[in-house]
Amino acid sequence: MTFQKISILFACLFALNTFSQFQVDADVRARFEYRHGFGNLFPDNTDPAAFVTQRTRLNVNYKLEKLTVLMSFQDVSTWGDTKQLAIGDNNNSFSMFQGWVQYAFAPTWAVKLGRQVISYDNQRIFGGLDWAMQGRFHDAALLKYKNKNFIADFGFAFSQESQRNENTDFLLQGAFTYKSMQYAYLKKTYNKGLVSFLFLNTGFQDFTDANNTIVDGVNYRQTTGTFFKFPINTINFEGNAYYQSGKATATKDLSAYNLALEAIYKPNNTVFGLGFEVLSGTDQNGSSKNKSFFPLYGTNHKFNGFMDYFYVGNHANNVGLNDLYAKAVFKTGEKSTLLTKVHYFAANNTLINNADTYLGTELDLVYSKNLLKDVSMNIGYSHMFASNSMSLIKSGRSNNNTNNWAWVQLIVKPTLFSNSK
Template sequence: MAPPVEPAKPADHPKPDAAAKPGGEKPKDEKLALVLGDLSVAPRAQLRVRGELIGDRTLAGGVSQTVFTHRARLGLGAEWKDVARLVVDVQDVRGWGAEVTAAPPAPQDVTLFGKVAGSVDLQQAFAAVALGPAELRVGRQAIAFSNERVIGGVDWTQQGRSFDAIAIASKAPGTFGYTGFCSIVRDLDFVPTATTPGLALCAVNVEHKVLPAFRYAPIVMVEMTDNDTLLSRATFGARFDGAVAGFSYDVDALGQTSWVGRDVKLAYLAGVRANYEVDTMLHPKAGVTLDYVSGGDPATADVVTFDTTYGTNHKFYGFQDLFLNLPVHTLNRGLLDAAVNLAVTEGPFSAQLAVHAFAPTAYDGPGAFYGIEPDLVGKYDLSKQVSLHLGGSLFVPVGEALGRGDQTAPWLYGMLDVKL
């Protein structure tokens, strides 16, 4: 069995870090909008710089890494009447000191001659056309479903996630909304030597807020490869959430069917979050979390590990990101994540503490436990446009089920985020 793949960088905080808004913000909502008759044009920009101390995630006691990365985005939105709009966002994502030059005798002064290939990319580029109460969007776009359990913007990563897609969504927020899209994820006509199959994705998410204390959000998504002997998959289920008198809850129930030819596999995921907030100084909110992700070896079992596909896993399974890629990072052994958390907010300051205990759901060997991870993150808003972030975590391995070493892994970060 292949060893777990090391995550290259962490990927999406819940508070105190919000996810990217799907579809881009409309120009009329921007303070910098330039109005020319029926045409509204608005620029936007972001620079986000993050420094991180990343411990050895093989847990073998290796050397920690200290890295600085940045996201630089420059975008433009244009809207004609409420009939059509265009959104284009260009971004540069790179690690500081990663610039290189050609081999000697080429100049070696990277501050002058350096270049990072492929660092500049389109984060979004789409056209949107109003269709009554709905909007049709065509092009490259950020899309997030509900709480981002299986489709998310992964905004914590500097690059974020975008889909080349055709989407239709309800225009105005309210008690009822929907988003549906189809995307070409991989097209082998452009990369004929690729070893992975071509892949298309179609998904629908509906949200209906019946009462302040109850909202349900069903989701269906289907992934199809261009080869019937290779993996295709359907994911389905719903989210239920609500809040009343300081108490809030959030429940996910998802199933997954995958098939290779006629060989059908099943998987499932269940998640429960419950919190209670006190309306007093610091607005303390205490809560508990329980996530259950099925596990099983696809070579021998009928029930296998649930694949979180395009989800924002950093929001759910610890900020250390040792479980960023399910099922790879658990060796197909599933995941049970039990956590307690405490959050406080006062004016421009917010902080969150969570303590996770991780274990497998499909492992019969000795030491059937993964480890314990406390996370502490904080955010301070200097203004609406500028925020400072600090945080860290420590993963303490316990047991042998994770299949890595037994050394602790620290992670610390500091970040400056400027949005205009």
């Protein structure tokens, strides 16, 4: 962080301190990871990876009658990525994570503008992705309605790389990086449940060359569906159903679906869960239509196993996934718990040469403990028992090597200052 950036930050802090409600929060977390087959089958004749990443985030929030402003600054780095005695970081690790303003122009209506987290329901389609140190944000404008137990959000975004005088070509490419976005989200809550509806339209820049430099229009993908929660006696159910249509690419149509259902039972201090998720896929032997569902902008790390073999920057336009899982959360102390989760993975559509669709089984263990009021610790271990068929969707890598992942994380989230005037 340069001296100029620090000066600007503190100038903002002192200026904002004159408003009626002002609060400064910190979010500092460091995570050690040992990777031996994380995200992909571990290759032959290779050493495992080990590193420590850290996020240092400062959130500045103030409210004045109908106005709310949030500014969130962060530095995300890997221990050792900057030389000692260096004048500044050369890795562009410092950034603004959020910077938005919300104005309530009527008792039930507000407009929210700027860089912001968009997160709904179980975060399957829209989520903040807090597991990733950098998090996920959108540069967007929202029109928001809220009245008792009903809310409606209407979102709009239009992306450009810079200010310019001609054309609106968008050459910035990434995992489903959109040129434009429009969505409507409606949610109705009840005494013991809720139901929501989402319609999302995303536009992606088309290109006529392999290097993505010659533009040729925009293709649009629509995601439509619902999320719900309701109890039956002592069991709580939640699930979702989404359908994707439009264009997968400029030349290929898209028709895909996502179905999920989970049942949770909480006797005493233990939580038991059983569920399944189906994400449709495309036949590896060839298909004229893309049938592969992709969850787009959700917190995908929390679904389909913590080892991120599916839908975390991978598994797009692939054979889909059938995920059957069971989980239990045990209370191991006054302020500690142990999560145990097992996934059974299978391809949703046909693999090449009609291979067995069973992909593997993953075991996830996470121990969590609150050390102090604002300090918590997590320790995790995951193991992937991959089948021969897993290599067919993982670049042909062998499934004979051990695939496991271990991590330890410390999270400190104090309120540094809070004032009301």
